[in-house]
Amino acid sequence: MRFSRSLLRFLSFSILLMASWFIFQFARTILSETQNGNLSFVPADATFVMRIDGRQLAETALFSIVMDSKDEEIIRLIERTFKNKVTDNKEFKNTGINFLSDVVIFKMDYQEGIVNGVLVNLTNQRLFDKNITASDQEQHAFSSTENVGLILTYSAKNKEKVSAKGLQKLADSILQSKTTHKVQQLIANREEGKFTEVFIKGNFLGNALSSSESSIVFEQKAQSFLLHGDLSMNDPESDSHKLSHQLAEKGFHITSRVFSKEISDSLGRLLSFMDKPIPEITAFSLNYEGTKIINHTSGFFVVPNMEMVIQCANPFSIQSFLKESSISAQLDYQITDNTVQFQDEVLYYKQLSSNSFYIGSAEQPVFKQRSENELLHISGKLNPLLNIQGGGMMTAFLEMIPIFKACKGISNHSERIQFDIVEKERNKAEIRGELLFKKEYSPMNEILKFILISQMAN
Numbered sequence: 001m002r003f004s005r006s007l008l009r010f011l012s013f014s015i016l017l018m019a020s021w022f023i024f025q026f027a028r029t030i031l032s033e034t035q036n037g038n039l040s041f042v043p044a045d046a047t048f049v050m051r052i053d054g055r056q057l058a059e060t061a062l063f064s065i066v067m068d069s070k071d072e073e074i075i076r077l078i079e080r081t082f083k084n085k086v087t088d089n090k091e092f093k094n095t096g097i098n099f100l101s102d103v104v105i106f107k108m109d110y111q112e113g114i115v116n117g118v119l120v121n122l123t124n125q126r127l128f129d130k131n132i133t134a135s136d137q138e139q140h141a142f143s144s145t146e147n148v149g150l151i152l153t154y155s156a157k158n159k160e161k162v163s164a165k166g167l168q169k170l171a172d173s174i175l176q177s178k179t180t181h182k183v184q185q186l187i188a189n190r191e192e193g194k195f196t197e198v199f200i201k202g203n204f205l206g207n208a209l210s211s212s213e214s215s216i217v218f219e220q221k222a223q224s225f226l227l228h229g230d231l232s233m234n235d236p237e238s239d240s241h242k243l244s245h246q247l248a249e250k251g252f253h254i255t256s257r258v259f260s261k262e263i264s265d266s267l268g269r270l271l272s273f274m275d276k277p278i279p280e281i282t283a284f285s286l287n288y289e290g291t292k293i294i295n296h297t298s299g300f301f302v303v304p305n306m307e308m309v310i311q312c313a314n315p316f317s318i319q320s321f322l323k324e325s326s327i328s329a330q331l332d333y334q335i336t337d338n339t340v341q342f343q344d345e346v347l348y349y350k351q352l353s354s355n356s357f358y359i360g361s362a363e364q365p366v367f368k369q370r371s372e373n374e375l376l377h378i379s380g381k382l383n384p385l386l387n388i389q390g391g392g393m394m395t396a397f398l399e400m401i402p403i404f405k406a407c408k409g410i411s412n413h414s415e416r417i418q419f420d421i422v423e424k425e426r427n428k429a430e431i432r433g434e435l436l437f438k439k440e441y442s443p444m445n446e447i448l449k450f451i452l453i454s455q456m457a458n
Contacts, residue, residue, distance in 0.1 A: 096127030113156025290387030307360030
């Protein structure tokens, strides 16, 4: 009897394995039979281009769910999503788009704003023209050929409108002739595991790096998502990457030897309620371990559990700044020669050099100098970013927000993150990064759960 049961279990397992193998191989065959003609229509003056490999994504997701379906939560989330679609009487319209091929997203300057475009491969032009509709709130244009569809959206800083005819003419002109230029070769490296490639032209890190262009590849490994790429720079200043003190890594860590003037100006506008302007920041080092919310008669204060070194473009006294009566009254704190106190919470501060200072929860911060060629370094766990103590009703409210819940899930299931931009020669830098998950969690399942829980798929 035992032998018979063992044999039955073995046969059942074999049948399941063969069925799964057949489904997977059948899907691979379908997924491999795709045409990718939309790359030929990427505009030559696009400042941002992203190619999403639909075949790779679908194949990886299929393997993750069907072949390695130990995660019951992902199955329940998929079932609930489809059930909600049916219950809400939301139609699944066939748009004629072949999502199992490349989807290309690009951005380009147009008049006083930006045009965002999506190039897709089509299985049915008639269905695309019939079912792709525009929102009343945004300016859209659509165009198509027998095999390729294009969706354009215009946006501007001051929300000014552009001519609908002009936008339509632009959409039609993009699909009227194929182009051949450098970006098409940079983002067409189809290899196992690579599911997204990105090309960026211009200063995506601000004027601090004066970057001319960069190319980045995203791919999946067994327990992690990786990214790697190259960054070209336009004659960076030789002394622009110095940082007098860098914190030893703890919690969630960031050290940046580049800090764009645009971000510094935006921070100044954010803190414009202060009578005294904040200094221009050129570099910083941060250890972040969470946030504490303190109730107050006037409301509440948010006190970060962190350590930070800030370096300024010009000489700056942190003590003189904190002693300004208008600022201390606005933020309701008491100051001594080396502390800032918010009720029972204390932050320490220290002048490190004429233009750099420390402020944080540790009285004696630990410093560790790294290579000056390391322009940006991010490392540690993601949990501290969502660690909120003493929030009460506010924390309970945040837990109800889908995107917060989704972010908390992915941070709890990840092991660590690391991201670096390292200068290799005067005008070139290397980009590399990894988001590593714990052994019991599949990277693709975690991304799918993030999309479903955050309701991005709705």
